[in-house]
Amino acid sequence: MISIQNLHANIEGKxxxxxxxxxxxxxxxxxxxxxxxxxxxxxxxxxxxxxxxEVTEGKVIFNAKDLLELSxxxxxxxxxxxxxxxxxxxxxxxxVNFLKTAVNEIRAYKGxxxxxxxxxxQMVKDRSALVxxxxxxxxxxxxxxxxxxxxxxxxxxxxxxxxPKFAILDETDSGLDIDALRIVxxxxxxxxxxxxxxxxxxxYQRLLDYIVPDFxxxxxxxxxxxxxxxDLALELEEKGYDWIKAELGETx
Amino acid sequence: xxxxxxxxxxAFVESIKAQFPEQLKQSRGxxxxxxxxLNFPTQREEDWKYTGISFLQKExxxxxxxxxxxxxxxxxxxxxxxxxxxxxxxFRSDLSSELPEGLQFSDSVNHEFPEIGERKNMxxxxxxxxxxxxxxxxxxxxxxxPVEVLFLxxxxxxxxxxxxxxxxxxxxxxxxxxxFRSADSSSYLTNSITTIHVSANAQxxxxxxxxxxxxxxxxxxxxxxxxxxxxxxxxxxxxDGKLIRNDLNIISEGxxxxxxxxxxxxxxxxxxxxxxxxxxxxxxxxxxxELYKGVMDGKATxxxxxxxFVRRDAxxxxxxxxxxxxxxxxxxxINSKPELEIYADDVKCSHGSTTGQMDEEAxxxxxxxxxxxxxxxxxxxxxxxxxxxDAISDESFRLxxxxxxxxxxxxxxx
Ligand SMILES: Nc1ncnc2c1ncn2[C@@H]1O[C@H](COP(=O)(O)OP(=O)(O)OP(=O)(O)O)[C@@H](O)[C@H]1O
Ligand SMILES: [Mg+2]
Numbered sequence: 001m002i003s004i005q006n007l008h009a010n011i012e013g014k015x016x017x018x019x020x021x022x023x024x025x026x027x028x029x030x031x032x033x034x035x036x037x038x039x040x041x042x043x044x045x046x047x048x049x050x051x052x053x054e055v056t057e058g059k060v061i062f063n064a065k066d067l068l069e070l071s072x073x074x075x076x077x078x079x080x081x082x083x084x085x086x087x088x089x090x091x092x093x094x095x096v097n098f099l100k101t102a103v104n105e106i107r108a109y110k111g112x113x114x115x116x117x118x119x120x121x122q123m124v125k126d127r128s129a130l131v132x133x134x135x136x137x138x139x140x141x142x143x144x145x146x147x148x149x150x151x152x153x154x155x156x157x158x159x160x161x162x163x164p165k166f167a168i169l170d171e172t173d174s175g176l177d178i179d180a181l182r183i184v185x186x187x188x189x190x191x192x193x194x195x196x197x198x199x200x201x202x203x204y205q206r207l208l209d210y211i212v213p214d215f216x217x218x219x220x221x222x223x224x225x226x227x228x229x230x231d232l233a234l235e236l237e238e239k240g241y242d243w244i245k246a247e248l249g250e251t252x
Numbered sequence: 253x254x255x256x257x258x259x260x261x262x263a264f265v266e267s268i269k270a271q272f273p274e275q276l277k278q279s280r281g282x283x284x285x286x287x288x289x290l291n292f293p294t295q296r297e298e299d300w301k302y303t304g305i306s307f308l309q310k311e312x313x314x315x316x317x318x319x320x321x322x323x324x325x326x327x328x329x330x331x332x333x334x335x336x337x338x339x340x341x342x343f344r345s346d347l348s349s350e351l352p353e354g355l356q357f358s359d360s361v362n363h364e365f366p367e368i369g370e371r372k373n374m375x376x377x378x379x380x381x382x383x384x385x386x387x388x389x390x391x392x393x394x395x396x397x398p399v400e401v402l403f404l405x406x407x408x409x410x411x412x413x414x415x416x417x418x419x420x421x422x423x424x425x426x427x428x429x430x431x432f433r434s435a436d437s438s439s440y441l442t443n444s445i446t447t448i449h450v451s452a453n454a455q456x457x458x459x460x461x462x463x464x465x466x467x468x469x470x471x472x473x474x475x476x477x478x479x480x481x482x483x484x485x486x487x488x489x490x491x492d493g494k495l496i497r498n499d500l501n502i503i504s505e506g507x508x509x510x511x512x513x514x515x516x517x518x519x520x521x522x523x524x525x526x527x528x529x530x531x532x533x534x535x536x537x538x539x540x541x542e543l544y545k546g547v548m549d550g551k552a553t554x555x556x557x558x559x560x561f562v563r564r565d566a567x568x569x570x571x572x573x574x575x576x577x578x579x580x581x582x583x584x585x586i587n588s589k590p591e592l593e594i595y596a597d598d599v600k601c602s603h604g605s606t607t608g609q610m611d612e613e614a615x616x617x618x619x620x621x622x623x624x625x626x627x628x629x630x631x632x633x634x635x636x637x638x639x640x641x642d643a644i645s646d647e648s649f650r651l652x653x654x655x656x657x658x659x660x661x662x663x664x665x666x
Contacts, residue, residue, distance in 0.1 A: 048620050076622035084620075088613045092635025101631065102621040109622070141635075142617075158621065 001026045001197045002047075002067070002166055007058035009046045016042045018222035019058070024166070027194040031208055031233060032201045034219035035241050040201045041085050043219070044170045048082040049075050062166065076102075077109035079165030083155035083172050085201075090142035095154065096124055098142060099161050106162065127160035131187040148175035156187050163191070168199045173207040185210030205237035218244055264309050265290050265378065268411060271314045272382050276361070283367065283381040290377040299373070302555045302587045303497055303526045308469060313411035313441050315384060317342045322406060327433040329461075329652045333400045340405055340440075341384040341412030347402075354393030354424070360386035360415050368445070368475075371501065375471040379413050379445040386414035386444075391426045391456075398427040398459075398646060405468065408438030416446040418456070420482075425455035429649065432472075434465035439494075442470045450482040452506060457485040459644060463656060464493035466521070473499040480506030487643055489653055490517040490525045491660050500529040504538045511540040516640040518633075518657060520549035520580075529558045531573075533566040536596075540570070545640050546577040547633055548584035556588040560603065564595040573603040578636060580610055580629075630658065 002024045009017040016039045024030050032040055046053050047060065049072030060067040063078055070078065090098075103123075104114045115123070128138050131153045143151050152172050159167055169188070173181055188211055192198065200211055208216070208230060216233045218226040218241075226232065226244055236244075265287050277284055292309065293300040318339045324347055328335060336357065337347035343359040351357050361384060368376040387401055405412055420426060432442060442464060450456050464470050470493045478484050490496045502511055517525040531540050546554050556575040577586045590603040610632060618628035637657065644650045 050616055071625070072616060072619040073622055073624050073628075076620055082620055084617070088611075088617045090611075090614045090617065090632070090635065092638045093614075093618075093631050098618060098621070098623065098631060101627065102618075102623050105624060105627065106622040162622065 001028075001063070003061040004047075005059050005061075007043075007046065007060060008056045009042060010054045010056055011042070011052060015056070016053075016222050017046065020219075020222070020224060022217065022224060024197045024199060026197055028215070029192070029198045029200065029211060029213045031213040031216045031230075032199065032219050033203065033216060033233060033236055038219045039222040040219050041170055042222075044082055044085075044168045044201060047075075047168060048072060048080065073105070074109070076162070076164075077106045081159050081162055081164030081167040083152075083159060083167065083169045085170040085174075087143050087151045087155055089144045089146070091144050093142050095138050095140060095142050099124075099158060103161060123161060128157050130160050130190060131156045132183050133157045149177060149180050152176055153180065153184055156184050160187065160191055165196050166199070167196070168201065170201045171203065172200075173202055173204060181207065182210060205233040208233045220244065220248070262288050262290070264292060264311075265374070267312055268378060268382060271411070273315055273384065276384065279364075280381050287377055287381040290374045293374055299528065302553070303495070303524065305469070305495065308441070311409075311439065311441070313409055316340055316407055316410050318406040318410070320406075322347075322404070322435055324402060324404065327402055327404060327431060327435075328400055329429065329431065329649055330398065330400060333398050333429070336387055336399070336401045338385055338401070338403050338412070338414060340407070340410040341403075341414050343385040351399070352395050352397060354391060354395050355399070356390040356392060358388050360388040360417060363388050363417070365415055365417070371499070375443050376445060376473060379415050379443055383413045383415040383445070386416040388417045389419070391418070391420045391424045393421075394425045395427075398429050398649070400429045400431060402431045402433065403442065403444065404433050404435055405438075405440045405442060405465065406435035408436065408440060410440045411443065412441070413443045414445070416444070417448075418446065419449045420451055420454040420456045422451045423453040424451070427457045427645065428459070430458065430460045432460070432462045432464055432470060434463075434468060437465045437467060439467035440465065440469075442468065442472075444470075444472050446474045448474065448476040448484070450476065450478045450484050452479045453481045454479075455483040457645060458487070459646075459649060460486070460488045461653070461656075462488070462490045462493060462496055463660075464496070466492055466494060466523070468493045470496045472497065474501070476500075476502040478502065478504050478506065478509045478511065481508045482506065483510040485512040485643070486514070487640065488515040488527070490515070490519070490527075491656060492519075492523075493525075494523060496525045498527045498529075500527070501532070502530065502540075503532045503534060504540070505534055507535050507537045509538045511538070512643065513540070513542040513544075514640050514643050515544040516546075516637055517544075517554060518547040518637070518660060519552040519554065521552060522550070523552045524554065525552075526555035527557070528555075531558075531560045531571065533560070533562045533569045533571060535563075536565065536567040536569065538566070538569055540572070542573040543640060544575045545637065546575075546586060547580065547636065548577065548586060549580040551581070551583040553584070554586040556586065556590070556605070558589075558603070559591045559593065560601060562592075562594040562596050562599055562601065566596045567598040569596065569599040569601065571599070571601040575605045577607040578610060578633075579607060633657075
């Protein structure tokens, strides 16, 4: 599905990603954990196409295409989705209107007819139910005045609407209460199938009880320094990151 | 220096004077002669500091009744609205429609107007002496449907000098729509002066669309007097023209008035738009709210100068003013100066001005959802403009403006 090879990226001359290698296949769930500032969101941003980051080395193949050559919108149209760690508020742009534009632009890219009004409404209804997003929120301005948890739900609602092949969830669990976490995680699981893949960025093992990963990676100082099964997350939860730093020969 | 300035000044006015229809000269009496003494505004004057119009001195305009057939349907918004048409400043009864009951209309060329005394300038002087028409209307009873007034320029190098007077009788209400449009992309000058009296307990909304040719110069002055318990709203949309200058002066003369002033200007290329507004609260217990928003692209430049004046005895005034600008390019510029002058002590007033770029975070968010860059920008601009567009009471006019805005920026095909 996606192959990240020796990816290096800078921001403002500072190297944040320092050689990331990661293979994710269809049907898989991968989790990335790692201390604050290690570069998790940077990786997500670079994959989604944020232009402030300068890729200095490496490549990313997504569906046999050179991902880094594509504009952010074409990446989305190819089936990449990023659930943002900090979703932005966009006053005056209604959630459903912009999603309709998005759905139709993605369809046009694939040579499909625009969605009918009726079909679209039904989609909104079904998919907002999936994450139990209040239908009133669906028609309000994008994230404007949403609570932290509502914003996260809205991200997954959008994911459900756009049906991506590859979704990156950047700390979607943070800010969610215990019930919301379960609801959102169940939503993500329902969207899962053998043809798509998910990359979950999180600090907490709890999310991984619901969205069970096939692989857990530890990102540290811009590199994946350890990869394991879901048990690695449990171990990190228990012991923190010091033992990993020690393994790397850093004094702690 | 001063003398050469004078000389060029009159040269411009003299050239207009020379073209002015002979048969109208009589009725203007001494005003025609006085016009020779009008000063050409220079950027040394505070009022024109950021708006240079010296290029006008090279222009030769003429008064021409355009006689070729024109299909005006393309320039109107609402085919069902009552319509009054002026072409190059001359009334065209053949193109105008029946007016609803309750309106008393005549061509203003048949009326005498007092000379504009306050804040006079070259353009008001030109209008005093050389106006060739305009609406002179009394709204005696409330009129439900909007009245459209189309000011069309055609043929090139025309000067349209119009003087409008609108009086809303006691307790009456009406909505007017001024459409300043062009039949071609020629250069010309529109000089439009409007005085409005909103009587006690009356309500009036004026929507102005300034969609002139990209080579046109547009001077617009609107003087409003509001009486007790009246409500007045003005929404000005400046979408095209080489240079647009709007002077809006509102006097609240009776208690308990409500005033809304809104403007949206969207310009690019080398265009320039200047909004000077003055809200003069002379009496207590009134409310005014002003919101002007600008979107500037290319090398466009803009000026917002808004003054709210609260006189000494005008207590319990609520006056709000805000100007916001988005610069879409590095070369676009805006000069924004909101001013409050308050001489009463028991008032609630605020003003503010912001200038920023397109929200890059929001743009990226939309693109990351599969929306193309141009169409994402369009969504954001529309949302930004929406705050002003929302104020239009008429949904169909709002949609019409949205379409114009899209076509204006060639965003149709996105
Ligand atoms: N726009 C920016 N300008 C300067 N530095 C940046 C910028 N964006 C990220 N960084 C730096 O890059 C590093 C990695 O940040 P990133 O957001 O990727 O970390 P993270 O692993 O997602 O952390 P967290 O767990 O706190 O979300 C940090 O040191 C951060 O300060
Ligand atoms: Mg992060």
